[in-house]
Amino acid sequence: MSNVLTITNLGISFATDAGAVKAVDDVSLTVAPGEVLAIVGESGSGKTVTAKTILGLLPETATMNGAVLLSSKDGSSQSNIVSLSKQQLRQVRGKDVSMVFQEPSTALNPVYTVGWQIAEGIRAHGEFSKKEARAKAIEILGRVGIPDPETRVNYYPHQFSGGQKQRVIIAMALVLDPGLIVADEPTTALDVTVQAEILDLLRRVRDEFGTAIVLITHNMGVVADLADRVAVMYEGKVVEEAPAQQLFSSPQHEYTKKLLAAVPHVGQGIVRAAARAEARAPGWTDQAPVVVAQDLRIEYPGRLGRPGFVAVDGISFSIRPGEVLGLVGESGSGKTTTGRAIAGLTRVTGGSLKVLGHEMHGFKEREFKKFRSDIGFVFQDPASSFNPLLTIAECVAEPLVVHGRASNPGAARARVNELLEAVQLPRAYGDRYPHELSGGQRQRASLARSLALEPSLLIADEPTSALDVSVQARVLELFAELQREFGFAALFISHDLAVVDILADRIAVLYKGKLVEEGTGAEVLGAPKDPYTQRLLASLPVPDPAEQALRREGLRKLRAAG
Amino acid sequence: MTSNSDLAAPHKPSLFSRLPVVHQLRQSVGLQRGMLIAGLIIAGLFILTAIFAPVIAPFGFSQLRDENGRFGSQQPPSGAHLFGTTVGGYDVFSRVLWGAQTAIFVIVVAVVLSIFAGVVLGLVSGYFGGWLDRVLVVVSDAVYAFPSLLLAIVMSIVISGGRSDLIGGVLAAAISITVVFIPQYFRVIRAETVRIKAEAYVESARVLGASNGRIMFRHVLRNATRTLPLIFTLNASEAILTLAGLGFVGFGIEPTAAAEWGYDLNKALSDVTSGIWWTSLFPGLAIVLVVLGITLVGESLNDLADPRLRGRRRVAQASGLVAETSVVPGGTLIAGPGGLDGLESNATHPDNGLETRP
Numbered sequence: 001m002s003n004v005l006t007i008t009n010l011g012i013s014f015a016t017d018a019g020a021v022k023a024v025d026d027v028s029l030t031v032a033p034g035e036v037l038a039i040v041g042e043s044g045s046g047k048t049v050t051a052k053t054i055l056g057l058l059p060e061t062a063t064m065n066g067a068v069l070l071s072s073k074d075g076s077s078q079s080n081i082v083s084l085s086k087q088q089l090r091q092v093r094g095k096d097v098s099m100v101f102q103e104p105s106t107a108l109n110p111v112y113t114v115g116w117q118i119a120e121g122i123r124a125h126g127e128f129s130k131k132e133a134r135a136k137a138i139e140i141l142g143r144v145g146i147p148d149p150e151t152r153v154n155y156y157p158h159q160f161s162g163g164q165k166q167r168v169i170i171a172m173a174l175v176l177d178p179g180l181i182v183a184d185e186p187t188t189a190l191d192v193t194v195q196a197e198i199l200d201l202l203r204r205v206r207d208e209f210g211t212a213i214v215l216i217t218h219n220m221g222v223v224a225d226l227a228d229r230v231a232v233m234y235e236g237k238v239v240e241e242a243p244a245q246q247l248f249s250s251p252q253h254e255y256t257k258k259l260l261a262a263v264p265h266v267g268q269g270i271v272r273a274a275a276r277a278e279a280r281a282p283g284w285t286d287q288a289p290v291v292v293a294q295d296l297r298i299e300y301p302g303r304l305g306r307p308g309f310v311a312v313d314g315i316s317f318s319i320r321p322g323e324v325l326g327l328v329g330e331s332g333s334g335k336t337t338t339g340r341a342i343a344g345l346t347r348v349t350g351g352s353l354k355v356l357g358h359e360m361h362g363f364k365e366r367e368f369k370k371f372r373s374d375i376g377f378v379f380q381d382p383a384s385s386f387n388p389l390l391t392i393a394e395c396v397a398e399p400l401v402v403h404g405r406a407s408n409p410g411a412a413r414a415r416v417n418e419l420l421e422a423v424q425l426p427r428a429y430g431d432r433y434p435h436e437l438s439g440g441q442r443q444r445a446s447l448a449r450s451l452a453l454e455p456s457l458l459i460a461d462e463p464t465s466a467l468d469v470s471v472q473a474r475v476l477e478l479f480a481e482l483q484r485e486f487g488f489a490a491l492f493i494s495h496d497l498a499v500v501d502i503l504a505d506r507i508a509v510l511y512k513g514k515l516v517e518e519g520t521g522a523e524v525l526g527a528p529k530d531p532y533t534q535r536l537l538a539s540l541p542v543p544d545p546a547e548q549a550l551r552r553e554g555l556r557k558l559r560a561a562g
Numbered sequence: 563m564t565s566n567s568d569l570a571a572p573h574k575p576s577l578f579s580r581l582p583v584v585h586q587l588r589q590s591v592g593l594q595r596g597m598l599i600a601g602l603i604i605a606g607l608f609i610l611t612a613i614f615a616p617v618i619a620p621f622g623f624s625q626l627r628d629e630n631g632r633f634g635s636q637q638p639p640s641g642a643h644l645f646g647t648t649v650g651g652y653d654v655f656s657r658v659l660w661g662a663q664t665a666i667f668v669i670v671v672a673v674v675l676s677i678f679a680g681v682v683l684g685l686v687s688g689y690f691g692g693w694l695d696r697v698l699v700v701v702s703d704a705v706y707a708f709p710s711l712l713l714a715i716v717m718s719i720v721i722s723g724g725r726s727d728l729i730g731g732v733l734a735a736a737i738s739i740t741v742v743f744i745p746q747y748f749r750v751i752r753a754e755t756v757r758i759k760a761e762a763y764v765e766s767a768r769v770l771g772a773s774n775g776r777i778m779f780r781h782v783l784r785n786a787t788r789t790l791p792l793i794f795t796l797n798a799s800e801a802i803l804t805l806a807g808l809g810f811v812g813f814g815i816e817p818t819a820a821a822e823w824g825y826d827l828n829k830a831l832s833d834v835t836s837g838i839w840w841t842s843l844f845p846g847l848a849i850v851l852v853v854l855g856i857t858l859v860g861e862s863l864n865d866l867a868d869p870r871l872r873g874r875r876r877v878a879q880a881s882g883l884v885a886e887t888s889v890v891p892g893g894t895l896i897a898g899p900g901g902l903d904g905l906e907s908n909a910t911h912p913d914n915g916l917e918t919r920p
Contacts, residue, residue, distance in 0.1 A: 343769050372771030385762035389784050395763075402772045449766070 002075060004179045004212045005031040005054065005097075010066035012049055012058065023049040025236035026066075031212045033073075033179060036202075038215040038227035038244070040259070042468035043439075046236040051182045051216045055099055056081050056089040072096045073179030073210075094121055098173035102185040104165035108157040114141070114168045115153030118175055125176060136175060143208075144171040144201060163194035170201060174209060181205070184216045191330035191495065196539040196555060199225050218468060220263045221541030224248060224548045232256050244545045262473035263543045264498035270521045272480075273505050277520070289318040290356060290457050290489040291342055297350030298337050311337040313513035314351065321456065324483060324490045326504030326521075328497055328536070333510040335493045339459045342491060343377050344368050356457065373403045376450030376488070380462040382442035386434035392445050393430030396420065399452040419448040422485075423478060440471035444478060451486060458483075458490040464499060476502055497540055501525055509533050534558060583791075583859075586866045598862035604855025612662040620644075621653045623660035623821035636838050646840035649829055650817060658844050660821035664732065665802050665852065671736035672743065672801045673794060679740070680747025685786065687748070688755030689778050699752075702745035711807050714738035718813045731815030731822075735808055739801050750793060754786035795860030799853040806849050823849050 012024040024046040031037045039047040052058055053068055068081040070092065079092055101107040109117060118140065119133035128136065134153070141149035144167045157165060166186065173181050183202065187195040203226060205211055217223060223230055223244065230247045232240040232255065240253040251257045298312040312334040319325045329335040340346040342355050344363060353360040356371050379385035386395050396419055397412035406412035417427045423444040434442055443463060450458055460479070464472040480503055483490060494500045500507055501521050508518040509530065516530040528534045538555040542548050583602070590598050611618065626632060637647040645654035687695045705713070717738030758764060759782065767777045809815070809824020817825060823845040830842035 345765060345768065369771045372769065375769065377766060377769040379762040379766060381762055385766050387763045387767075387781050387785065390780075398767065398772070399770045402767075402770050402776065 002071060003030045003069075004033050004035075004071050004073075005029070005214070006067075006069040007050070007054075008067045008069075010050065010053060010064065010068060012046075012053065012062055012064045014059075015061045015063075023062075023236055024053070024064075027233075027236075027238050029231055029238065029241070031180065031214060033212055034206060034210045036206055036213045036215055036226055036228045038217060038223040038230045039233055040217060040220065040223055040230060041233035042218060042259075042470065044235075045233040047216050047233045048184060050233070051099075051184055051214060054081065054180070054182050054214065055093055055097055056084060057099075070096055071179065073177065090124075094176050094178065095125055096178050097180045097182065098176070098178045100166075100169055100173050100181060100183040100186045103189045104162055104169055105157070105189075107169050108165060110157050113154050113156055114160070118153075118168075118172050121172055122175055137171075140171045140175045141168070144168070144174070144205075146171070161194075162190055163197055166190060166194075166198050167201060170198075170205065174205060174211065177209065178211065180212045180214065182214045182216070185218070186215070187222060188217070188219070192497075192539040193330065193535055195222070196541070196552075199541070200552075202226060219541070220248075220260065220469070220543035221548070224543050224545045225541045225552070227545075232259070248544050259470060260543060262470040264473070264476070264496070264502055265542065266498045266501050266525055266537070266540065268498070269502040269504065270526065272502075273521045276505060284320070284322075287321055288357070289320045291317075291319040291491070292354045293317050293338075293351070294353075295351035296338070296341070296348065296353050298334070298341055298346060299349045310513055312341070315510070315513075315515040316351075317508055317515065317518060319457070319489050319491060321489050322487045323506065324492055324504045326500030326507040327491060327493045327510060328495065328500050328507060329510035330495060330536075332512070334513040335495075335510050336461055338510070339461045339491055339493050342457075343375055343459055344372070373399070373453045374455050374457060376453070376455040376458040378443070378446050378450050378458065378460040378463045381466050382439050382446055383434075383466070385446055386442065388434055390433075391430065392420075392425075392432055392434060392437065395434070396430070396445060396449045396452060399449060403453060405453070415452070416448075419452055420445070422451070422482065423448045438471075439467050440475055443467060443471075443475050447475075447478065447482065451482065451488075454486060454488075456488055458488045459493070460490060461493045462495065463492075465494065465496070472499070479503060497525065497537060509536070531558075583863070586863055590862065590866055594862050594865055597858050598866070601855050601858025601860075601862060604851055605859055608662055608852045608855060609666065611659055612666040615659045615663045619656040619659040621656040623652070623657050624818045625653065625656070626651045636833065636841070638838075639840055645844045646838075648826065648841045649833060652817065654826075654840055654844050657821040657826055658823070658848050661823045661826070661845065661848060662852070664815065664820045664822050665805060667732050668736050668739070668805045669798045669801045671732065672739040673797060675736065675740040676743035676747055676797070677790070677794070680744045681751050681783075681787070681790075683744070684748040684751030685755055685778055685783055688752035689759060689774070689782060691756075695752075698748065702748050705741065705745045710742040710804060711811075713742055714804050714808055715811065715813055717741050718808060731819055734813075735805050735815070736801075738808070739804050742804070743797055743801075746793060746797065747790075750789055751786050754789070755782055758782050758785050792860055792864045795856050795863065799856040799860070802849060802853055802856075 007027060007029040010024055010027045011022070013020045013022045027046070027050055029037065029039075029050075039050060041047045049058070049062075053064065054070070058064065064082055066082065069078055070081055071078045073096070079088070079096075081089070081092070084092065108114065112120075115134060115137045118137040119130070122128050122133040122136055123130070138149045138153050141153055146152055146164060146167055157168070160168060170181075170186075186202065187198050190198060199222065202213060202215075206213055213226075215223070215227060227244045230242060230244050231238050232247075232253065234255045240247065240251065240256045242252070247256065248260070251260055294316050295314045296312055296316065297310070297314055299308040299310045302308040315334075315338070317325065327335045327338060337346055341348050341353060341360060344355075344360065344365070348361045348363075351361070356374055358368060358371050360368075386392070390398075393413060393416045394409040396416045397406060397409040400406040400412040400415060401409060406415070409416075413430070416430055420427055420430055425441060425444055425448070429437065429441065429445070434445075437445065443466075446463070463479070464475050467475060476499065483503070490503075492500060492503050504521060506518065506520055507524040509516050509524065509532070511532045517524055517528060517533045524533060525537060528537055535555070535558055538551060538558050542551060587595070587598060587602070621628065633643065633647045633651050633653060635647060635649050635651040637643055639646040643653050643655065645658065647653055648657070683698060687698045714735070715738070718734045721734040721737055764777060764781050767781050772780075805822070806824035806827065809822045809826075810828045812828060815822045815825065826845040827842055830838075830845070833839075833841045
């Protein structure tokens, strides 16, 4: 059989304010029917642009050359996407190729029912009456695993959970039975446990519908789980292309090797954490903890007459000086709320939370202010945590100026330079504006700012989740190094077990506002007791296809059991 | 891969080319550039006329006679009176030129007054929220609900009893316009402040223990004022129209105190039916031209500020350099005064921001 998709010598450039920028450079790829091709790479490697070209979705600022040949599923027609008119493109989209988007909550229109939205796609291609389209919508919803599709076809998007929304979007993509689906980071916005389910569904799509999938992702675990063949992109070029098993077992290109080495594994940090625990001075456990939470409860007020939303429901934990506590949980588990409460950004509504000996329940900003110099905070998104109009040096100097250690940013420059060097940024970077730094560099600058006052407690809220794998590895390394050097206690919040494992002395697992398990890395990750932790751990895909297949079986058993 | 050394320091554009309007002018291409330049030329002519009116104008704005005696009323255009004379015997050409001075005076006073009041109110209201915010929003909504000309008339009666000398008249017109404009600035700044308040860098300042004043003025204000030049130009043209409207309905400035286009139009009403076209055409044209010029500038600035509307030169096929991986796409490019976030959205770099959460 011929290929569903053949890309030859594709090159794409964008017109920007600073002249032409090349995004894709001489890329050639093929996808056979019923095959899953994963395109992996870091941000800016051109993988998303390549994927969008397949659907002809590039903006008007783009120019391209080369050929993108797309065959219909039965092989009866073939078209070159690059040369199609807008009308012809519309014909091809949905019928021959369709797309699954990253963010299921924004890809659905909130004012129409999902049934209407699926039918809309069907009816755009003519052939079906309203009734038939609805029947087809119900059928496809059932096939992607939405229970009770006859009633739920009339539901609005907000009545579905994130994972179900992604199922609906996959159903939308499948409904006209295209030969190829382009899935752009289909699981990135989802929690790990949901991610595993969606990956299962995509595998079924390939097997049952015989649809080929182009999977765009940066997550090597997802690749190992789903892909038959992998293309690694770097700086707009395909640097390596190989069957999945072969790529993971014997990567050829230097970049692929580096990329694979940077992926964090569960179990990496256990030895390190044990060594650190050994090295503690005797009597360390008797020291007064930096943070003590006792039945901590945080409730967000509801609308008038409605009960509030309980984000954190009676959790107790403590962080001792110099210790790193990893807080893991899915979105909505209350982990970020806990971190914000410790920093005094969210009000505690019940129980007790003592930070540096200061009670946070009913705290007054004025009394807490003097403790603030002892708390550092690293935010999730390095892009927005800097004032875009101040230079890096001014931003890093801000805590020094606020707490009166320097009269103005200029006077603090010497200290700022020291800090920048501590986080391995050249001094000259202090004169740059935040947008002139890459994500990883900005996150390092953010670390420098949080350490400026040498705090005894650092709260890091998903500090690496916005970064690429290779950059994440370096930032984590740096974090560990700084922690050793400065000896601060830290609350490290993350949704990624593997990341937490690398840094944390102890790990606490949150689920729906409750603390389900707490212990050292070896205890929690080695022999999890709580069923939720077990499921979380089993859902985490590992970058090795063979091992991942085994884990998948394990997860299936676990799910069947519980 | 990111390393520290291989990134050369980015080229800094000179201060001149980063100035608001100059920056946009350099950025623009094609039709947008044409619109902007046309607008700038008209607006420039307007400002020059206003400044040099005493030099260019052959007569004073309230001059009725020269050494040859009275001008005579409703004289058609001639060598002595380029645009003819009005029913009251004034020289139309001179009054049109002098009118530019009054107009610019009113614009400056009105916009300056409303910008300061609107920005401060919006900042405080948006940052602190609570009951103050609610009251201010209700009041500004109430002001919106009034027809602006009616409100301006009421204000002008309150301030000066209807008509007065130059300073009084200009102030009355300017303040009445101010009242109408404050809610606009208030709303824009408040909306921006509410948005910026939730940004991570403001939270980060709060974690540091920075005071409210410091956060408001150092972190919020400067980031909230990005859209002001746009509203400024659009409001300036509206100010002229309101002033002309005030003059036209008879609440303008006395002809002996200053030249005012709206007042002249009003007095020319009866001339139109009797075939005397010059008394109404030229003041009318002046209003249209100035409003057109300023609006052109405002609209093109508006388009240029939005990357989705901004035109670009098309690039040659597959040209340009591949951006360095691991550097946020567009991150190392040189941005304008608002910073890259202000000028660039994801639209120009389709793969930007798509991989934010592993």
